Amino acid sequence: MGLYTNPFQKVSGVGKILGRLVIRLAFDILDLHTLKLEVMEDNERAIKLYTKLGFKEEGKLKEFVNRDGKWIDVIVMGIINPKHK
16 A cells, blocks of 8 residues: 655645545455555654554565665555454
C-alpha cells in the first residue's frame, strides 16, 4: 500500500482519509487478511500516520534505497484484519 500526496496542494488530513478508506475497502469489503506497506525510515510523517491507522513495524530492509548517494533503510509495516485475529 502506498499513499502519495500532491506536493503542490496543501490539503490537511487527506492521508488519514485515504488510509481509512483503503483499510475499510481491504477488510470490510474485500475481506483481506492483512495489508502491508513499505516506508522509508526518514519519512517520519508517514510512519506516524501509518501507526495511527493501526499499522505496526514488522521488519526492515537494510540499505534498500539509494537516495542522493546515501543508503536508506525501508521499514515494512502491516496490519491484520481484526476479524481474522
